Amino acid sequence: MNWTELGVFIFFFLLVTVLGFVAVSWRRGDLTQLNEWGLAGRRFGTLVSWFLIGGDLYTAYTFIAVPALVFGVGALGFFAVPYTVIVYPLVFVLMPRLWAVCRRHHYITPADFIKGRYGSQGLALAVAVTGILATMPYIALQLVGIQVVLATMGITGSAAATDLPLILAFVILALYTYTSGLRAPAMIAIVKDTMIYITVIAAVIVIPIKLGGYGHIFAAAAAALPAKKGFLILPPGGFMPYASLALGSALALFMYPHAITGVLASYSGKVVRRNAALLPAYSLMLGLLALLGYMALAAGITVSAPSLVVPHLLAAMFPSWFVGFAFAAIAIGALVPAAIMSIAASNLFTRNIWHVYFRKATDPGEEAAVAKTVSLIVKVGALVFVLALGNTYAIYLQLLGGVWILQTFPAIVFGLYTRWFHHVALLLGWLVGMTWGTWMAAKNGFMSPVYPLHIAGATLPLYAALSAFALNIIVAIVLTVVFDAMRIGRAADETVRDDYGAEDPAASPVAAG
Amino acid sequence: MSTGSGSGPGKRSDRNASSSRTFHPLYLVLLVPFIALLWPPFYAMDQPEISGIPFFYWYQFLWIVLGAVLIGIIYGATRGAES
Numbered sequence: 391m392n393w394t395e396l397g398v399f400i401f402f403f404l405l406v407t408v409l410g411f412v413a414v415s416w417r418r419g420d421l422t423q424l425n426e427w428g429l430a431g432r433r434f435g436t437l438v439s440w441f442l443i444g445g446d447l448y449t450a451y452t453f454i455a456v457p458a459l460v461f462g463v464g465a466l467g468f469f470a471v472p473y474t475v476i477v478y479p480l481v482f483v484l485m486p487r488l489w490a491v492c493r494r495h496h497y498i499t500p501a502d503f504i505k506g507r508y509g510s511q512g513l514a515l516a517v518a519v520t521g522i523l524a525t526m527p528y529i530a531l532q533l534v535g536i537q538v539v540l541a542t543m544g545i546t547g548s549a550a551a552t553d554l555p556l557i558l559a560f561v562i563l564a565l566y567t568y569t570s571g572l573r574a575p576a577m578i579a580i581v582k583d584t585m586i587y588i589t590v591i592a593a594v595i596v597i598p599i600k601l602g603g604y605g606h607i608f609a610a611a612a613a614a615l616p617a618k619k620g621f622l623i624l625p626p627g628g629f630m631p632y633a634s635l636a637l638g639s640a641l642a643l644f645m646y647p648h649a650i651t652g653v654l655a656s657y658s659g660k661v662v663r664r665n666a667a668l669l670p671a672y673s674l675m676l677g678l679l680a681l682l683g684y685m686a687l688a689a690g691i692t693v694s695a696p697s698l699v700v701p702h703l704l705a706a707m708f709p710s711w712f713v714g715f716a717f718a719a720i721a722i723g724a725l726v727p728a729a730i731m732s733i734a735a736s737n738l739f740t741r742n743i744w745h746v747y748f749r750k751a752t753d754p755g756e757e758a759a760v761a762k763t764v765s766l767i768v769k770v771g772a773l774v775f776v777l778a779l780g781n782t783y784a785i786y787l788q789l790l791g792g793v794w795i796l797q798t799f800p801a802i803v804f805g806l807y808t809r810w811f812h813h814v815a816l817l818l819g820w821l822v823g824m825t826w827g828t829w830m831a832a833k834n835g836f837m838s839p840v841y842p843l844h845i846a847g848a849t850l851p852l853y854a855a856l857s858a859f860a861l862n863i864i865v866a867i868v869l870t871v872v873f874d875a876m877r878i879g880r881a882a883d884e885t886v887r888d889d890y891g892a893e894d895p896a897a898s899p900v901a902a903g
Numbered sequence: 904m905s906t907g908s909g910s911g912p913g914k915r916s917d918r919n920a921s922s923s924r925t926f927h928p929l930y931l932v933l934l935v936p937f938i939a940l941l942w943p944p945f946y947a948m949d950q951p952e953i954s955g956i957p958f959f960y961w962y963q964f965l966w967i968v969l970g971a972v973l974i975g976i977i978y979g980a981t982r983g984a985e986s
Contacts, residue, residue: 465947465959468959468960468963471963471964471966471967472940472941472963472966474967475936475940475963475966475967475970476936476937476940476941476970478970478971478974479933479934479936479937479970479973479974482933482974482977482978483930483933603954603955604954604955604956605952605954605955605956606955607955608955608956608957608960609955622949622957622959623947623948623949623957623959624943624947624959625947626944626947628943628947629943629944629947632943633940633941633942633943636940636941637937637941660982663978664978666974666978667971667974667975667978668971670967670968670970670971670974671971673967674964674967674968677963677964677967681960
């Protein structure tokens with residue numbers, strides 16, 4: 391164990407813990423209201439939203455998993471780059487509309503919007519449950535980020551010695567999320583992302599100098615990959631998996647409740663649109679991080695598990711004080727998304743399950759109290775899950791989570807533009823997409839997100855989420871025509887066309903009632 | 904159809920207050936990154952290299968920047984029409 395490394399690590403960890411509790415009085419609001427606890431009063435401007443959404447989407451697990459995948463399979467793992475490029479045109483066009491309608495009607499969750507738009511409790515429940523199911527394993531996976539840096543720092547041995555720091559970190563996280571709500575991860579994200587940028591910039595300058603330049607790194611990777619059945623340049627057989635993973639992941643990303651929470655906490659639609667142009671800075675960082683996989687190949691790093699690639703590479707290349715700093719960045723990088731995810735899941739549970747099915751007469755104060763308690767339960771659940779079952783199941787479920795969350799896209803995104811779709815048709819489309827997507831993932835033994843479809847004699851290896859999504863849409867369209875022909879009734883829409891266009895809060899007065 | 908039946912992309916007949924935000928024709932430019940990146944035959948090759956970095960990699964890095972610039976330009980161009 392290296393004491394300098396550990397000392398620096400603990401220093402930064404304590405620093406953000408203090409920030410997490412101080413955040414309670416940042417842009418002070420009445421934290422007994424769910425709007426304040428769970429969306430920080432929707433007051434974040436361009437810069438804070440940039441840190442919050444960036445820190446929320448580019449998680450510690452991403453930083454560990456993307457380079458690990460590139461290390462293991464080469465070019466295919468690079469799909470994270472096209473994915474995080476094409477997601478932003480979607481954000482630019484779609485998310486200001488969602489922000490505007492949610493702002494005007496005080497919607498806190500995507501399922502609130504579904505309920506208002508389609509008047510369907512069933513469809514809202516489907517969206518809420520899907521969101522919670524997809525988020526839970528994602529929270530659990532953030533623990534993996536903390537685990538790998540702890541293991542690399544030499545905190546190993548008995549179960550108590552390895553689990554205790556992890557439990558401690560999560561208890562601290564749970565407490566400041568409980569007291570400060572969304573303000574805590576927003577404030578911590580500013581520190582954490584500054585640390586991550588410093589780490590990445592140092593890594594992509596210092597490591598290539600030590601390894602003899604990028605040309606040498608790519609040459610060494612090209613030499614090392616064939617032995618692992620990987621490729622430096624994507625082969626034709628990889629085109630369809632690559633493109634469908636990029637497209638499917640991009641369509642799915644902003645359906646995740648934690649992503650929507652980040653958007654809704656913005657002060658205005660302009661803030662959301664500006665961030666669509668500014669957030670690609672994080673994609674650039676992710677692309678550079680992906681190259682750490684090749685640097686590890688060039689440096690001859692060998693690991694027992696792929697998730698250890700980045701920590702081992704950093705430990706081999708940097709002095710111990712900087713390793714402590716970088717590891718703190720990764721561990722704190724796990725806490726920010728974990729906090730936002732647990733807040734998003736609690737909001738969904740409170741607004742769309744508790745309030746609807748258990749206690750209709752909740753006042754806003756009670757709502758916030760329930761959400762706070764649920765955020766604790768969610769995190770304890772994630773911790774128990776990882777400690778009891780290990781990482782493997784969390785990774786399987788996170789893969790499924792991506793397949794599942796994309797099935798809420800038709801109801802949410804099409805709903806931003808049109809009421810043409812029948813709510814029962816959307817619900818059945820969702821059910822078909824969920825079932826078929828899960829079946830394809832299970833057929834693959836949850837090992838690969840790509841499932842080969844055999845259509846008209848051709849084999850199409852596509853991201854399972856995307857093919858399930860296509861079937862989902864077909865079912866929704868066909869059944870809408872059928873249900874309308876059968877004159878099956880629709881419920882009222884509480885939104886009007888003007889609700890979707892407002893850009894700033896002044897132009898978006900609260901709807902009557 | 905029920906109330907609030909929105910305008911789909913391309914249908915902008917209504918001169919309603921928010922119609923300019925509903926779908927601006929410039930938004931079609933945003934399809935370019937999709938075409939450039941979702942068709943890997945365009946870029947799955949190692950030449951031309953830039954100081955040892957294969958085309959496959961630098962092309963995609965370049966698109967991170969181009970994508971952001973495109974969105975920035977369209978934000979600037981459509982902002983005035985909306986407030």
